[in-house]
Amino acid sequence: MRVGVLTGGGDCAGLNAVIRAVTKSLIHHGPAEVWGIEDGFEGLIEGQGRPLDWEAVSGIIATGGTILGTSNRGSPLASEQAMSRALEHARKWRLDAIVAIGGDGTMSIAHAMAAHGLAFVGVPKTIDNDIEGCERSFGFDTAVSIVTEALERVQTTGQSHGRVMIVETMGRYAGWIALEAGVAAAADVILLPEIEYDVEAVAEVCRQREGRQRYTVICVAEGARARGAGYTVERRVAGADDPIRLGGIAHVLREQLQPLLDSEVRSTVLGHVQRGGSPTPFDRVLATQYGHHAAQLVLQGAFGRMVTLQQGRIVSIPIEDVAGRNRRVPADHPLLVCAREIGVCLGEAAGPAG
Secondary structure: OEEEEEEOOOOOOOHHHHHHHHHHHHHHHOOOEEEEEOOHHHHHHHOOEEEEOOHHHOOOOOOOOOOOOOOOOOOHHHOHHHHHHHHHHHHHOOOOEEEEEEOHHHHHHHHHHHOOOOOEEEEEEOOOOOEOOOOOOEOHHHHHHHHHHHHHHHHHHHHHHOOEEEEEEOOOOOOHHHHHHHHHOOOOEEEOOOOOEOHHHHHHHHHHHHOOOOOEEEEEEOOOOEOOOOOOEEEEOOOOOOOEEEOOHHHHHHHHHHHHOOOOEEEEEOHHHHOOOOOOHHHHHHHHHHHHHHHHHHHHOOOOEEEEEEOOEEEEEEHHHOOOOEOOOOOOOHHHHHHHHOOOEOOOOOOOOO
16 A cells, blocks of 8 residues: 655644654554655645655654645646646555645645545644634644743833733634633733724723733734724735735734824734744644544545544544635634633723733
């Protein structure tokens, strides 16, 4: 049996842990040959790949990024020619199945390609934690840890200078990173894509704190927006599966708040620092479990399914249930309720400052 492995979409901490677990599990329990497809689906189209053996994946569990490379371009769905070339290389490499590690875009491509005869098993990957049917994607815990540390660091500067400090997180259209990191770092204001914020409500919290603690820390997700406003788009990338790149809401919010406050307002966009570096122990363990379970699905012939975490257990669900869908923070999520009741402003109305 020969099994391909690819990592699609943006990179994140824990990808190498999955590659390692998939490869070692297949070799140990197979026997099976593992073929690494380089640069995601673009590599499948272009015919870029190499064999993976036990030694090739040893010692990589703590390494950030992916040894195979990744790309959010080069979808086989872009044209008939792209699909034909991808299928041709899969036949040339004699692949019986492909383990696709990625987010909703990767799962959408895998689901579509299955109709052309390729067998897939999916592994959920995104720092945004927004994959449908998955309680926790690997890479998310690492991103939350990085953002939490950043918030704590800007807090000391805010305290020293009496400033309002705004930190922008990734997350696309879901606010999971901002919510968890904001709560972990005791941010005074947390703004999410799921709740349109009122500028005056945020300003009122800052004014209250000007006369008391002298500083305010605001954690804002890149997909957050003021009431009645659109998303803040940093740029558009031609040829990408998702051409819109959000970013810059922290700077927009700074300009909105500064005329309303006596304190100086500063903004920081963390950007890709959230994706990089060594994965946390939690992400290493979760990614290893996902990779092992994906290998088991391959060996069982349970194709068209994605490994996932539900109610604290590693299970699998149909890829078609994930493709093209996103998981956002629900209005009744317990952490939202908790945040409100400990005095965190979510942009809805001015409340007691922490």
